[in-house]
Amino acid sequence: MLTVIKIGGNVVDNPTLRQQFLADFAALPLPKILVHGGGKIATQVAVKLDVETVMVEGRRVTDAAMLDVVTMVYGGLVNKQLVAQLQALDCNALGLTGADGGIIRSKKRTGWNVDYGFVGDIESVNEEQIKRFLEVGLVPVFAPLTFDPALASMLNTNADTQAQAVAVALAKHFEVNLVYCFEKKGVLTNPEDDTTVIPELYPSTYAEHKASGAIYAGMIPKLDNAFKALHDGVKQVTICHATDLRQAVSEGTAGTRIRLTE
Amino acid sequence: MLTVIKIGGNVVDNPTLRQQFLADFAALPLPKILVHGGGKIATQVAVKLDVETVMVEGRRVTDAAMLDVVTMVYGGLVNKQLVAQLQALDCNALGLTGADGGIIRSKKRTGWNVDYGFVGDIESVNEEQIKRFLEVGLVPVFAPLTFDPALASMLNTNADTQAQAVAVALAKHFEVNLVYCFEKKGVLTNPEDDTTVIPELYPSTYAEHKASGAIYAGMIPKLDNAFKALHDGVKQVTICHATDLRQAVSEGTAGTRIRLTE
Numbered sequence: 001m002l003t004v005i006k007i008g009g010n011v012v013d014n015p016t017l018r019q020q021f022l023a024d025f026a027a028l029p030l031p032k033i034l035v036h037g038g039g040k041i042a043t044q045v046a047v048k049l050d051v052e053t054v055m056v057e058g059r060r061v062t063d064a065a066m067l068d069v070v071t072m073v074y075g076g077l078v079n080k081q082l083v084a085q086l087q088a089l090d091c092n093a094l095g096l097t098g099a100d101g102g103i104i105r106s107k108k109r110t111g112w113n114v115d116y117g118f119v120g121d122i123e124s125v126n127e128e129q130i131k132r133f134l135e136v137g138l139v140p141v142f143a144p145l146t147f148d149p150a151l152a153s154m155l156n157t158n159a160d161t162q163a164q165a166v167a168v169a170l171a172k173h174f175e176v177n178l179v180y181c182f183e184k185k186g187v188l189t190n191p192e193d194d195t196t197v198i199p200e201l202y203p204s205t206y207a208e209h210k211a212s213g214a215i216y217a218g219m220i221p222k223l224d225n226a227f228k229a230l231h232d233g234v235k236q237v238t239i240c241h242a243t244d245l246r247q248a249v250s251e252g253t254a255g256t257r258i259r260l261t262e
Numbered sequence: 263m264l265t266v267i268k269i270g271g272n273v274v275d276n277p278t279l280r281q282q283f284l285a286d287f288a289a290l291p292l293p294k295i296l297v298h299g300g301g302k303i304a305t306q307v308a309v310k311l312d313v314e315t316v317m318v319e320g321r322r323v324t325d326a327a328m329l330d331v332v333t334m335v336y337g338g339l340v341n342k343q344l345v346a347q348l349q350a351l352d353c354n355a356l357g358l359t360g361a362d363g364g365i366i367r368s369k370k371r372t373g374w375n376v377d378y379g380f381v382g383d384i385e386s387v388n389e390e391q392i393k394r395f396l397e398v399g400l401v402p403v404f405a406p407l408t409f410d411p412a413l414a415s416m417l418n419t420n421a422d423t424q425a426q427a428v429a430v431a432l433a434k435h436f437e438v439n440l441v442y443c444f445e446k447k448g449v450l451t452n453p454e455d456d457t458t459v460i461p462e463l464y465p466s467t468y469a470e471h472k473a474s475g476a477i478y479a480g481m482i483p484k485l486d487n488a489f490k491a492l493h494d495g496v497k498q499v500t501i502c503h504a505t506d507l508r509q510a511v512s513e514g515t516a517g518t519r520i521r522l523t524e
Contacts, residue, residue: 045334048311068339072307076338077330080407080416084361088414094363099346100356101400132398136391138363145342152350154342 001235002134002174003032003249006163007181011242012039012078021181022082024245026089031134031174034093035142035163036082042073062117062156070156071145079143086139094138098122098146099154101129104162106146106155120146120155122162125169142166160222164229171233178234179249180222181242186256187223189214201258203227223258230260263497264396264436265294265511268425269443273504274301274340281347283443286507288351293396293436296355297404297425298344304335324379324418332418333407341405348401356400360384360408361416363391366424368408368417382408382417384424387431404428422484426491433495440496441511442484443504448518449485451476463520465489485520492522 011021025034043053046069054061062070079095086093098104098120106120133140144159160180167178186197189209198209206223209215215223226237240248240255248255273283287296305315308331316323324332341357348355360366360382368382395402406421422442429440448459451471460471468485471477477485488499502510502517510517 045311049307050310071342072334072338074338075342076334076336080333080337080359080361083359084409084414084416087361087364087409088411092364093361095357095359095361097342097345097357099342099349102349102354129398136394147346147349149350152346154346 002170002176003028003179004035004163004167004170004176005032005179005181005245005249006035006037006159007242008037008159009039010183011181012036012082013041017242019085021242021245022085022091023089026086026091027246028249030137030139033130033134033140033142033166033170034082035144035159035166036074036078037144037159038070038074039078041077042070045069045073056114056116059116059119060156061115062119064118067118067154067156071154074143075145075154079141082141086141092138093141094133095141095143097143097154098157098162102126102147103129104142104146104157104165106148106157108148108151108155118153118155120148120157122146122157122165125165127169127172130166130170131173160225164225167234168229168232171235175235176233177236177238177249178226178229179238179240179245180226181240181245183241185241185244185254186239186248187215187219187258191219197254198256200262201256202262203260206258226258227260230258235259264432264438265290265441266297266425266429266432266438267294267441267443267507267511268297268299268421269504270299270421271301272445273443274298274344275303279504283504283507284344284347284353285351288348288353289508290511292399292401295392295396295402295404295428295432296344297406297421297428298336298340299406299421300332300336301340303339304332307331307335318376318378321376321378321381322418323377324381326380329380329416329418333416336405337407337416341403344403348403354400355403356395357403357405359405359416360419360424364388364409365391366404366408366419366427368410368419370410370413370417380415380417382410382419384408384419384427387427389431389434392428392432393435422487426487429496430491430494433497437497438495439498439500439511440488440491441500441502441507442488443502443507445503447503447506447516448501448510449477449481449520453481459516460518462524463518464524465522468520488520489522492520497521
């Protein structure tokens with residue numbers, strides 16, 4: 001089983017949570033892959049560098065100056081700090097962007113009503129190259145940056161989407177468990193109550209929870225994407241809190257496990 | 263023959279020179295490795311981030327804030343831009359620091375009369391890991407950063423020294439040509455006259471040029487290091503201008519080639 005884990009800015013930004021998460025991640029069996037989001041550091045660095053942060057409909061617009069900032073912060077500071085912390089935990093991390101080894105190619109987003117700038121939609125994943133890294137015991141750690149060959153440029157890329165594309169591409173070679181660590185304990189029937197985690201979710205129970213209104217709003221696109229990953233060959237999607245990684249992945253006693261069949 | 267090429271800040275900082283150099287580098291046969299210096303961008307970013315640049319005896323002092331800056335700029339911005347440019351030239355570049363894959367381990371410099379902060383002296387190079395990358399056609403591109411396992415930290419590292427350590431380590435497996443690109447056309451008998459390049463240098467002729475005073479001052483430690491690399495197993499050291507890479511490496515019609523025997 002290959003484990004592909006996505007962590008967001010909440011883990012990146014919190015030194016205590018991050019160190020605990022990385023210790024748990026380091027203890028997981030090989031093969032495994034980490035995909036990290038950016039965190040607030042990029043915004044803080046951008047402010048100091050006089051680069052304006054423009055958000056449109058909740059998304060960051062990436063102009064050329066902001067692309068430099070996210071390349072520095074996501075591809076440099078955050079990625080290399082995570083790699084160094086993992087190496088110190090005896091986890092043989094290899095920091096990557098989509099440009100390295102030509103692994104994740106993307107295309108600048110066009111045709112939307114908003115120009116998001118240097119933002120990429122993933123076109124292809126070179127899963128053979130990733131597999132070669134895994135085969136020699138390396139642990140790829142991906143920054144949320146991909147490569148547009150037409151522009152000869154990095155592109156800012158959504159980390160959730162990137163984790164999913166990597167997981168789907170590697171499903172040709174591995175049984176893949178795609179794990180999303182986020183701020184909640186899992187998929188909840190009451191978003192205000194962390195004790196209402198749904199431990200297992202299948203297409204039938206997902207439909208029931210939607211019909212009853214227990215699952216709604218922001219969770220629906222996340223879960224639709226999870227089921228899409230399963231239909232594209234991923235064996236299991238796990239949604240859990242970053243502090244519950246070990247229980248959710250190794251023991252199956254925390255978080256929500258999503259599969260097509262029981 | 264494995265070619266290990268070091269470029270300095272003058273190439274990194276100049277878009278025209280950089281693009282021409284990278285096109286020449288991309289055209290060289292495999293296997294090959296690039297080691298890059300930092301350039302002035304780190305100082306510019308440090309100024310904007312209110313991180314003070316302290317130089318002692320011509321060396322940058324790297325405190326914790328400056329380590330973040332060089333990790334961002336060298337490991338992120340510069341390294342990933344070089345990788346993206348090379349990928350666009352169909353060169354399968356893989357950006358690395360010494361932390362990635364645990365490839366270059368170092369130790370914080372101590373025992374000097376000046377505390378240079380987070381500056382590393384290289385302790386070991388994992389040449390087997392680099393060899394595995396080369397064997398599958400990847401082109402390692404190293405930022406001047408290494409990894410101190412005791413501190414769980416990146417360390418700022420001299421790019422010349424890093425190139426030499428990588429070249430010496432790989433001399434176990436390859437005939438290595440270590441190429442230093444710098445601002446001059448090669449080793450000159452008159453530093454003011456670019457037409458006075460010494461095409462070939464051996465221990466005997468080096469001694470003669472030193473005795474006659476033709477080679478002096480700043481060039482002597484560079485050449486002592488070059489001869490040390492040769493004694494440590496490197497086959498040839500080439501010193502040339504970044505614009506002459508093709509002639510110096512492929513044709514042997516530019517720059518200075520340094521060997522132990524003719």
